[in-house]
Structure formats: C-alpha cells, structure tokens
Amino acid sequence: MRDLVIDNALIVDGTGVPPYPGALAVQGGRIAEIGAVGAFAGDGSRQLDAQGMTLMPGIIDTHTHYDAQATWDPELRPSSSLGVTTVVMGNCGFTIAPCKPEGREITMRNLTQVEGMSLDVLRSGIEWDFETFPEYLDALERRGSVLNTAAFLGHSSLRTWVMGEDAANRAANENEIAEMAKLVVEAMAAGAVGFATSTAPQHNGYGGIPMPSRLASDDEFRALLNAMGSTGRGMFMLTRGGQTSIPFLEALSDTSGRPVMIAALLHNPMVPNGVFDNLAEIAAANTRGRTLYGQVSCCPLTMEFTLESAYPFEGLAAWRPAMEVPRDALGAMLADPRFRAAVRHELAKPAAIRLFNGEWQKLRVVEVADPAHADLEGRSVAQLAADAGQDPLDYMLDLAGSENLKTLFIAELINSDEEALSRLMTHPDASIALSDAGAHLTFFCDAGFGLHLLGHWHREKQLFSLEQAVWHLTGRPASIFGIPERGVLQAGYHADLLLIDPETVGRSPARRVFDLPGGAPRLTTDPVGVIGTWVNGIQVADENRILASAGHPGQLLRAFTC
Ligand SMILES: [Zn+2]
Numbered sequence: 001m002r003d004l005v006i007d008n009a010l011i012v013d014g015t016g017v018p019p020y021p022g023a024l025a026v027q028g029g030r031i032a033e034i035g036a037v038g039a040f041a042g043d044g045s046r047q048l049d050a051q052g053m054t055l056m057p058g059i060i061d062t063h064t065h066y067d068a069q070a071t072w073d074p075e076l077r078p079s080s081s082l083g084v085t086t087v088v089m090g091n092c093g094f095t096i097a098p099c100k101p102e103g104r105e106i107t108m109r110n111l112t113q114v115e116g117m118s119l120d121v122l123r124s125g126i127e128w129d130f131e132t133f134p135e136y137l138d139a140l141e142r143r144g145s146v147l148n149t150a151a152f153l154g155h156s157s158l159r160t161w162v163m164g165e166d167a168a169n170r171a172a173n174e175n176e177i178a179e180m181a182k183l184v185v186e187a188m189a190a191g192a193v194g195f196a197t198s199t200a201p202q203h204n205g206y207g208g209i210p211m212p213s214r215l216a217s218d219d220e221f222r223a224l225l226n227a228m229g230s231t232g233r234g235m236f237m238l239t240r241g242g243q244t245s246i247p248f249l250e251a252l253s254d255t256s257g258r259p260v261m262i263a264a265l266l267h268n269p270m271v272p273n274g275v276f277d278n279l280a281e282i283a284a285a286n287t288r289g290r291t292l293y294g295q296v297s298c299c300p301l302t303m304e305f306t307l308e309s310a311y312p313f314e315g316l317a318a319w320r321p322a323m324e325v326p327r328d329a330l331g332a333m334l335a336d337p338r339f340r341a342a343v344r345h346e347l348a349k350p351a352a353i354r355l356f357n358g359e360w361q362k363l364r365v366v367e368v369a370d371p372a373h374a375d376l377e378g379r380s381v382a383q384l385a386a387d388a389g390q391d392p393l394d395y396m397l398d399l400a401g402s403e404n405l406k407t408l409f410i411a412e413l414i415n416s417d418e419e420a421l422s423r424l425m426t427h428p429d430a431s432i433a434l435s436d437a438g439a440h441l442t443f444f445c446d447a448g449f450g451l452h453l454l455g456h457w458h459r460e461k462q463l464f465s466l467e468q469a470v471w472h473l474t475g476r477p478a479s480i481f482g483i484p485e486r487g488v489l490q491a492g493y494h495a496d497l498l499l500i501d502p503e504t505v506g507r508s509p510a511r512r513v514f515d516l517p518g519g520a521p522r523l524t525t526d527p528v529g530v531i532g533t534w535v536n537g538i539q540v541a542d543e544n545r546i547l548a549s550a551g552h553p554g555q556l557l558r559a560f561t562c
C-alpha cells in the first residue's frame with residue numbers, strides 16, 4: 001500500500017517538459033512512483049481522482065520575509081493557502097537573528113517600516129528563544145512549520161549584533177568586519193541558504209533611520225562575500241540601491257565565486273529602460289562566466305497606504321523629517337510649506353530606483369475617514385487636484401490632514417506595464433519571485449504570485465506555456481538556490497505537490513483582515529482554483545483553507561547545492 005495515490009492527473013513535472021496524463025504515488029513523504037493513469041489503482045491508503053486536473057510541484061517562493069512571523073505563526077499565512085510549499089526568508093537582510101537581548105528593541109524598530117508591522121505587533125508576537133543564527137534555525141526547527149523553510153543570514157542583523165546601535169550610523173572598522181565575516185562562516189555551516197542585504201534607499205527603520213546594511217562599505221561587502229566564498233556555497237542576495245553598481249556585484253561574484261541574486265528589478269515607467277539596462281549588464285557578466293540573476297515580479301506593484309506611514313514616499317530624502325517626528329507632530333510636519341517645497345523639488349527629478357516619481361494619476365483615494373468626502377473615493381489625486389485647482393502634493397496632504405491622516409490611498413506606481421513585464425519575465429537571466437510575503441503587510445499582498453503567474457500570464461495572456469510557467473515557479477528556483485530533491489516531480493523526491501484547476505487558477509483581490517497579534521490589520525488574498533497542497537506528502541490545504549489536522553510537516557532546509 002502507498003500512503004497516497006493521485007490518479008488521473010495532468011502531470012506538469014516542473015522540468016519544463018510538456019504535460020502528460022498520469023498517476024503519482026506517495027510513500028513516506030516522498031514520491032514513490034509516477035505511472036500511467038490507473039497504474040496504482042487500489043494501491044493507496046488514500047486514493048484521489050484528480051479528474052484531469054493539473055498536478056505540479058508545490059510553488060517555491062524565494063523572496064519572503066517570514067523571519068519574525070515564523071516565530072508565532074508556523075502556518076505562514078497566507079502563503080500556505082496559496083500553493084506555496086517552500087519559502088526562502090531573510091531576503092534583503094531583514095532578519096531577527098543573530099540578535100542579543102539588548103538588540104531586540106532596535107531589531108524590531110528596524111523591522112517596523114520594512115515589514116509594515118507595528119512595533120506592538122512585533123513586541124507581542126516574536127518569540128525570542130534564540131540569540132545566534134544557528135540557535136534561530138534550531139528554534140525554527142523545534143517549533144515546526146507547515147511549509148519547508150530556508151533562511152538567509154541577514155546583513156542588518158549581523159551588523160547590529162556586532163556594532164549595536166552604531167550599525168545604522170557608520171561604516172564598520174576592520175575588527176568589526178572580521179567579526180562579521182566569522183559569523184557568516186558560522187551561519188553557512190549551520191545551514192543558511194546564503195547571505196542577504198539591501199542598499200536600497202526605501203529601506204528604513206523606525207524613525208527613518210536607514211537599515212544598517214545601507215551603511216556598509218565596499219570593503220565590508222568584499223570581506224563578507226569572500227567569507228561566504230570560503231565555505232564554497234551560498235547565494236548572495238541583495239536589494240540594490242542606485243549607488244551599488246552591477247559591475248561591483250560582478251566583481252564580488254568573481255572573487256567569492258558565489259552567485260548573486262539582484263532585486264528588485266521592477267519596471268518604472270518614468271525610467272522605462274532602467275531595468276532592461278540592468279538585465280543587459282547582468283547578461284554581459286554571465287557571458288564572462290559569472291552567475292548573476294535579476295529578480296523580477298509578475299505582479300503590478302500596488303500599495304495601500306495612509307500618510308501615517310507613507311511607504312511610497314519614504315525613498316525620498318526630503319521625506320525623512322516626516323519619518324523622524326513622533327506621530328502627534330506628523331500632521332504639522334506634513335503641513336509645513338518648507339517640507340512640501342523640499343519634497344516637490346526632489347520629485348521634479350525622476351529616479352529609476354525610487355517608487356514614487358510624481359505620477360499623481362496613479363495615486364487614488366481608496367477610503368476616506370470623513371463620510372462627507374465619500375465622493376472622492378476611487379478618484380485619482382491628479383484629477384482631484386486639477387478639479388480643485390491645487391498642486392497634487394498639497395491636495396493629498398491637505399485631504400489627509402483634514403482626516404487626521406486616516407485617508408487610505410492606493411498607489412499603482414510601477415511594474416504595471418504588461419508589455420514591459422512580458423519582456424522582463426522572459427529574459428533568460430530573470431528569476432520570477434518578489435512576493436515579499438510576510439512583509440509590507442498593510443501595503444500589499446503578493447503571496448499569491450505563483451497562482452497569478454499561472455492564471456494571468458499563462459492562461460489569460462499566454463506569455464508562458466503551462467509547463468514553462470510551472471518551471472518558473474518550481475524547477476527553476478530549486479535549481480537556482482540548490483534546493484535538493486524538490487521543485488520537480490520525480491520518483492525519490494520529496495512529495496511537495498500542488499493540484500490546481502488550470503481553467504480557474506488565480507488569486508482573489510486583496511482584502512484586509514485583523515488577525516495579527518493584538519488585532520492589527522494586514523492585507524491578504526485568497527486562492528482560486530487550488531484543489532489541494534501537500535508538503536512532504538501531507539495535505540496542508542484544500543480549496544478553502546489550511547488544514548489544522550496537517551500539523552507541521554514542513555522541514556527546515558539546511559543543505560543546499562548552491
Ligand atoms: Zn524584500
């Protein structure tokens with residue numbers, strides 16, 4: 001007897017070969033055998049007739065931020081309901097380990113902005129049963145998880161561990177760099193998937209202080225990459241700011257021998273060639289024998305925000321005063337004509353790496369706080385400002401100011417040009433990821449990116465064949481990150497499976513729920529056309545929900561071939 005037989009399925013195995021009808025048997029958490037339809041009839045303790053639906057490997061989401069959430073939510077919502085079976089966390093280097101007890105407060109403060117979680121949520125949520133990175137992995141393993149999990153060592157945590165509060169203020173000295181390098185080697189030995197960092201200007205902590213990794217010198221990057229290189233494995237992941245050139249990253253890859261995953265290659269219509277120029281530089285490096293990837297997203301970047309925490313604007317240097325003042329002084333700061341003039345001045349010059357470049361027609365009012373303003377909902381700031389004969393920045397800030405900054409806006413700024421996205425995603429050096437699941441919780445939710453790729457880009461747009469779309473979500477990320485025996489349906493491999501209805505698969509529009517610790521809100525999205533998800537042979541979700549009976553079949557992944 002086999003534990004499970006899924007019969008009469010259209011098998012899309014994750015290698016990119018065309019689909020074929022067949023049956024798949026699972027035994028002891030692994031794929032025992034794949035055969036013709038009916039080949040294992042009556043062999044399964046549990047026998048499932050897939051009725052011709054598509055059976056594929058579970059989605060591997062290589063850009064998530066579940067580092068904090070994983071300590072209080074082993075179900076890793078919502079990814080576990082959205083066809084994902086493996087997550088890589090610690091991206092951009094925003095992690096919670098290593099962390100000394102005296103560094104917890106600053107670590108949580110750093111996370112508030114980038115994760116879109118309040119300090120209260122993090123304070124009441126995080127279980128601090130670790131200090132070092134190896135202890136963090138052990139704690140995750142003890143706690144268990146619904147999904148398979150891999151973790152980066154995060155640069156910002158590493159700096160804070162070694163430098164304390166200075167981590168966000170200055171470059172590291174030689175001794176500090178040597179100490180960090182030692183810890184990189186230790187983390188790789190413990191099972192980190194690699195080392196992650198960010199030099200991006202929109203990555204700020206509480207009060208607008210830059211994330212610590214943004215203060216690293218070129219020497220620090222060289223030393224840490226070479227330390228990882230000395231272990232012979234590991235992915236170097238970074239979210240790139242404009243001052244970090246791709247030739248510099250190529251040089252790091254060259255001396256360390258490590259592959260580099262470069263995020264976030266989002267198409268910005270104000271600088272339409274920017275990402276394509278980046279990909280051309282990446283491709284040129286690869287012809288010289290390097291292994292660089294450009295991480296792209298299959299989702300338009302839409303962000304909901306209020307002026308209490310205006311992420312789309314926080315990459316502007318002129319916005320920093322608004323991040324530094326306490327909440328009760330924020331209204332006055334946003335009303336200050338000098339503040340507004342500085343923002344306007346900076347916006348006048350578009351920058352590829354910046355989220356907002358003055359495209360006021362792409363900012364809309366979603367929800368007003370004052371019912372008297374109800375007729376403004378759904379309209380763009382550009383239109384409303386024109387009707388009122390006002391400058392759009394003034395209009396937005398005045399409106400929000402009149403509602404105690406509670407007005408909810410949505411920004412559909414970048415990555416929404418479908419022709420450009422098609423070119424990006426089909427580039428041979430692109431890696432499709434960037435869900436940011438677990439982060440930016442009040443701004444957007446792209447945890448369902450895989451279902452969106454299958455529904456929108458395969459079924460509706462025909463950009464990819466079904467087997468190509470599946471490969472992008474499974475076999476390819478497994479091979480890029482060297483995740484062994486996953487991402488492909490093959491006898492002997494782990495039984496991470498996803499059964500979908502290809503006619504309906506997709507994701508629902510985002511909706512707000514209030515289930516974070518303390519009842520704080522987050523955006524979430526629901527699966528469409530998911531019939532079942534299995535992790536290591538155990539069904540963890542059906543078409544409606546995560547199955548509590550599944551327990552925590554996910555494994556902490558510590559061994560990689562990359
Ligand atoms: Zn990220």
